[in-house]
Amino acid sequence: MIRAVGKPLEEIIDMVKDYDKILLAGCDGCVTVCEAGGLKETKVLGSALRLHFTQAGQNKVIDETSLTRQCDPEYVGQLRDTIDNYDAVVSLACGVGAQFVVDMYKDKVVYPGVDTCFLGVTEERGWYTERCQACGSCILAETGGVCPIARCSKRMLNGPCGGSEGGKCEVSPEMPCGWQLIYERLKTLGQLDRFEKPRDTKDWTSSRDGGIRQIVREDLRI
Amino acid sequence: MRLQYPPDIRIIQVPCTGKVDILHLLAAFEEGADGVFVAGCLEGDCHFIEGNLRAKQRVKRVKEILDKVGLGGERVEMYNLSAGQGGRFAEIAREMDQKIRELGPSPIKLSKKKSTGSRVEVAA
Amino acid sequence: MSYMEQETPSKLQKVIQAGHLAVTSEVGPPRSAEGSIIEEKGHLIKDYVDAINVTDNQTSVCRLCSLASCIRLKLMGLEPVLQMVTRDRNRIALQSDILGAASFGINNILCLTGDHQHFGDHANCINVFDLDSIQLIQTVKMMRDEGRLLGGHEFQSKPQMFIGAAANPFAGPNVELRVARLAKKAAAGVQFIQTQCIYNMDTMKTFMKIMVDRGLHEKVAILAGITPMKNVGMARYMQKRVPGIDVPEEIVERLKGVPKEKQPEEGINIAIDQIEELKEVEGIRGFHIMAIEWEEKVPEIVERAGLYPRPKVNGG
Numbered sequence: 156m157i158r159a160v161g162k163p164l165e166e167i168i169d170m171v172k173d174y175d176k177i178l179l180a181g182c183d184g185c186v187t188v189c190e191a192g193g194l195k196e197t198k199v200l201g202s203a204l205r206l207h208f209t210q211a212g213q214n215k216v217i218d219e220t221s222l223t224r225q226c227d228p229e230y231v232g233q234l235r236d237t238i239d240n241y242d243a244v245v246s247l248a249c250g251v252g253a254q255f256v257v258d259m260y261k262d263k264v265v266y267p268g269v270d271t272c273f274l275g276v277t278e279e280r281g282w283y284t285e286r287c288q289a290c291g292s293c294i295l296a297e298t299g300g301v302c303p304i305a306r307c308s309k310r311m312l313n314g315p316c317g318g319s320e321g322g323k324c325e326v327s328p329e330m331p332c333g334w335q336l337i338y339e340r341l342k343t344l345g346q347l348d349r350f351e352k353p354r355d356t357k358d359w360t361s362s363r364d365g366g367i368r369q370i371v372r373e374d375l376r377i
Numbered sequence: 378m379r380l381q382y383p384p385d386i387r388i389i390q391v392p393c394t395g396k397v398d399i400l401h402l403l404a405a406f407e408e409g410a411d412g413v414f415v416a417g418c419l420e421g422d423c424h425f426i427e428g429n430l431r432a433k434q435r436v437k438r439v440k441e442i443l444d445k446v447g448l449g450g451e452r453v454e455m456y457n458l459s460a461g462q463g464g465r466f467a468e469i470a471r472e473m474d475q476k477i478r479e480l481g482p483s484p485i486k487l488s489k490k491k492s493t494g495s496r497v498e499v500a501a
Numbered sequence: 502m503s504y505m506e507q508e509t510p511s512k513l514q515k516v517i518q519a520g521h522l523a524v525t526s527e528v529g530p531p532r533s534a535e536g537s538i539i540e541e542k543g544h545l546i547k548d549y550v551d552a553i554n555v556t557d558n559q560t561s562v563c564r565l566c567s568l569a570s571c572i573r574l575k576l577m578g579l580e581p582v583l584q585m586v587t588r589d590r591n592r593i594a595l596q597s598d599i600l601g602a603a604s605f606g607i608n609n610i611l612c613l614t615g616d617h618q619h620f621g622d623h624a625n626c627i628n629v630f631d632l633d634s635i636q637l638i639q640t641v642k643m644m645r646d647e648g649r650l651l652g653g654h655e656f657q658s659k660p661q662m663f664i665g666a667a668a669n670p671f672a673g674p675n676v677e678l679r680v681a682r683l684a685k686k687a688a689a690g691v692q693f694i695q696t697q698c699i700y701n702m703d704t705m706k707t708f709m710k711i712m713v714d715r716g717l718h719e720k721v722a723i724l725a726g727i728t729p730m731k732n733v734g735m736a737r738y739m740q741k742r743v744p745g746i747d748v749p750e751e752i753v754e755r756l757k758g759v760p761k762e763k764q765p766e767e768g769i770n771i772a773i774d775q776i777e778e779l780k781e782v783e784g785i786r787g788f789h790i791m792a793i794e795w796e797e798k799v800p801e802i803v804e805r806a807g808l809y810p811r812p813k814v815n816g817g
Contacts, residue, residue, distance in 0.1 A: 164445045195400070199442075202403035207446035209407075210484045308617050309588070309628070313635035313685060315678075316614050317669030317697055318744040325744035326617045335674050350681055353689045356592065356636045356651060 157185040157249045158283040159269040161196055164203055167245060170266040171204070174215070174243035179204075179268065180234070180256065181221035182248035189283055192247030192269045194221035200247070200268065216241075225252025231259050238263060274305075291361025291368065297349060299340030306333030312354040380463055382470035394418075395428020402439045402453060409486035412477035414454045416469065422459065429457065451480060507646065507692070511608035511663035512580045513552040515814040516787075517693065517722045522780065523787030524808050525582060525695065525724060526799050527554035530565035539570045540577065542796050547579050549803040551811055552609055554582040554695070554789070558589060561621025568598050572605045582665065583607055586615025591631040592640065592651050599644060603660030611665040611695065612637040634666055635689045642690030664690055668723070669697040670708035671747040680711045687720045694721055695789040698728035698739075701747040702778060709784045718784030725779045728791045729798060730768035733757050769798060769805075776806040 171177050179197045187193030201219040208215045218241070223230045225248035238244065238260055246253035247268035257265045273285040288305040294312075295302060304310045308326045314334030318325025322335045341347050359365060391397060394417035405413050415436055417429035433455050440450030454473060458465045508514070516523045526549070528542040543553060553574055557567040571581035583602050585595065599610065614634040618626050632640065641664050643649055648659040668683045670676060683694065699705045705725070712718050730736045733756045740748035752771060759767045772790075779785050788808070792798050803809045 164442065199399050199403065202400065202407055203442045203446055205407055206403070206443070206448060206485060209488050210447055212488060309614055309630045309633065311614060311630065311633040313633050313682075315673065315682075316634075317667060317672045318616065319673040320744045322673055323744075324617075326619050332673060338674050338678060350678075351685060351688075353635050353639065353685050355639070356632055359631070 156188055156274070157251070157271060158189045158273055158275045158285075159186050159191040159249050159271045160189075161191050161200070161247070161269050162267065164200075164207075167200065167266070167268060168204065168207055171215075171243055171245060174241075174264070176216040176241045176243070177204070177218070178234075178238065178241040178244045179217065179219045180225070180244055180246050180248070181219070182223075182225045182246075182252050183221055184224045184226070184248070184252075186247060186249055186252075186269060187221075188277070190281075192249070194219075197221055197247050197268075200245070222248075224248075225255055228255075228259065231255055234260070288362070290357075290359070291365075292358065297354070298337045299344055299346060299349075301333060301336045301340055303333050303337060306331075306336065308333075312357060380467040382467040383474040386470055386474065393423065393425045393428035394432035395423070395425055397432050397435065399435045399438055402435065403442065406443070406448060406452070406483065406485060409483060409489055411483045411486065412452045412454075412473060412480070414456055414469065414473045416456045416458060416466065419457045419459050448484060449480060451476065452483070507642075509608050509645075509661040509663045510606070511552075511661070512814060513582070513609055514663040514692070516551045516812060519812065519814055521787075521812045521814075522785075522808060523552075523722070523724060524550045524790065524803055524811065525552045525554060525787070526550045526790045526792065526796070527556055527582075527584075528570070528796060529556050529559060529793065530567065530570045532562065532564050534565060536565065536569070536573055539565070539573050543574050543577055543579050545796050546799045547577075549800045549809060549811065550790075551787075552580040552582050554584055554611060557584040557586045557613070557615070558621070559584075560616050561588065561618040561623065563621070563623060568602055571602060571607050575605050575607055580609070581607055582609040582611050584611045584613060585637065586613045587630055587632045587634065587637055588615030588618065588628050591629050595632065595637060596640065596644065596650050599641060599660055599662070603658065603662070608661055608663055609665065610641055610662045611667065612641060612691070613667055635686055638664055638666055638686055638689040638691050663692055665693040665695060666691045667697065668694045669745050670699075670705055671697060671701060672745040676704060676708050677711060680708060680715065680717070683712065683721070684715060684717055687717055691721055693724060693786075695724045696726040697745060698726040698791055699775060699779070700752050701749050702775070704747060705779070706782055709782050713784050722786040723784055724787040724789040725776075725785050726789045726791060727772050727775055727802070728793065729772040729795065729802065730756060730764075731795060732761070732764040732768070735768075769802060772802055773805050776802075776808075 179201050181192050181194050181197035197219045201217050204217050225231055243264040245266045245268045246256050250271040253265060253267045274287040275283045275285045278284055285305055287302060290304050303312055303314060307314050308324050309316060315332055319332040319335055322332055324330035324332045341349055394415050397415055402413055415432050417432050423429045436453055436455040439453050443452055444450040456469045513523060526546050528539060531538040555567040555570040558564055567584050571583045574581040612634045618624055618628050640651055641662050644660050645662050648657060649655050666686045670679050736748055736753045736756055739746050756764050756767055776788055790799055790802055
């Protein structure tokens with residue numbers, strides 16, 4: 156899922172300070188799972204903002220809601236009847252959702268309430284790690300199911316580099332070396348021969364480098 | 378035990394401090410509470426294993442928020458004691474009451490222009 | 502033998518082909534536009550080495566670029582080795598710089614992936630890593646042997662590059678895999694290797710044995726990396742703080758065993774001992790002396806290791 160963390164409170168206060176009627180819109184999707192922007196976090200933000208602005212003698216309207224998702228028009232469309240009651244919206248969805256609110260309500264001020272970080276897994280509650288960089292051409296079959304683009308700090312296709320030590324990346328002793336993981340997997344699977352053959356240069360056009368991406372599935376469109 | 382503790386403390390009983398949500402603590406301050414303390418079981422003795430540890434984390438989070446919004450994180454505290462420590466409870470209550478009186482009324486309350494006396498909310 | 506298969510005008514290649522133990526060293530460019538520093542360092546070591554590496558923004562610290570420095574050395578009549586990392590440049594820039602180097606007749610290149618930028622002075626930059634070191638080796642080989650760029654464009658003035666790379670016998674996961682990686686570099690077209698600096702002789706010898714068992718020593722010339730220690734502090738720093746370097750406690754003890762003012766001398770002694778020991782190891786075809794910010798010691802090391810004067814070779 157997409158993983159995010161809530162923006163610092165002071166940053167959000169600064170964004171909304173000049174508005175009088177603010178809607179905080181959470182999302183029941185990814186940001187709920189990583190406890191960054193679900194209904195709970197939206198309410199906590201609302202409470203914190205009210206405490207701040209009340210003290211400052213400012214009487215703002217701060218309402219809270221959460222949508223099933225903010226990346227599908229059916230759900231973002233549910234704001235249609237109420238959004239004009241507000242002069243600013245803080246979206247606690249990921250960057251995708253926040254932008255989609257803008258797409259659908261073009262004249263509305265929309266601010267991001269979270270920092271969207273990466274695509275990753277839950278190791279334990281409160282600990283999330285990156286797994287995928289959405290490069291658009293998956294090579295997991297060749298690397299024992301471990302992605303070198305996302306999990307090697309140098310996105311090497313012929314790793315490990317000379318800085319791999321004790322199974323850790325040279326960048327930080329907390330970072331596992333992605334290529335060590337690949338090696339161990341290929342060893343377990345009896346596929347170490349995959350290690351021997353040099354892997355050619357990558358075609359990055361399916362990645363961000365090829366330009367803004369979209370998927371058009373003609374089979375799904377009438 | 379009929380021990381003395383300050384009369385302006387309102388006690389809210391919960392089956393475990395793990396039930397206390399960040400939103401409950403914040404709501405108390407939004408309503409004008411001058412201070413809140415959470416009294417949970419001794420660490421390691423929680424009947425629900427880690428309820429009091431969750432409460433501790435939540436109190437910490439609320440402290441950070443209160444610091445950031447200018448109310449001051451000292452207005453919320455976590456204490457640990459056993460059900461049998463009546464004397465300790467009274468001591469904590471007095472300690473907290475004293476601290477809050479020194480900090481003064483909550484700016485929220487002042488902003489809302491309420492005229493009631495200082496109140497300390499307790500979740501136990 | 503692979504490294505002889507593709508002949509280039511490289512003097513380093515000729516020295517190795519002639520059966521001599523090769524000696525290379527490196528100069529680190531300044532963190533300014535002071536090109537004269539390269540000239541000074543070049544003059545210091547030129548009679549004691551067969552080729553001079555110029556590092557490429559080493560440890561991600563921004564310095565005067567390797568290409569400009571190599572051109573300067575070439576114009577001085579010296580033999581540069583262009584070190585090239587893939588951290589900072591995409592394939593367009595890498596190939597462009599290779600063409601630039603070739604246009605000045607530079608004949609040696611060391612293909613590296615490069616240290617992560619977090620080590621350096623611009624830790625908040627984007628990194629590139631469009632290619633890794635092995636793909637860079639493949640690219641140089643293609644440009645040299647086929648006169649073709651990765652994008653397909655063909656050209657006549659092929660870069661006559663003697664292709665090198667680094668090897669680190671001391672990094673993870675294990676020695677066998679480090680040899681397997683070297684084999685991959687050989688398959689990609691590498692002709693010579695400069696290893697990471699060696700302190701753990703047992704591991705190095707194991708590495709060389711596995712290499713020889715695989716017949717790799719006949720495909721690739723290994724130059725053993727030697728870095729003299731200046732003092733106990735440097736030894737400890739490298740032991741604890743630099744990933745991929747293995748400093749056994751005996752080395753630290755040996756330095757501790759002499760008074761502080763004698764430690765630099767002992768560090769040089771250790772380096773000489775290492776060279777002498779490695780001369781006896783099958784597959785070692787020379788030495789790469791990395792006297793970081795201590796280039797003035799290179800002449801002494803080369804002399805005392807019995808590697809002076811450097812042999813004259815045809816065209817050298």
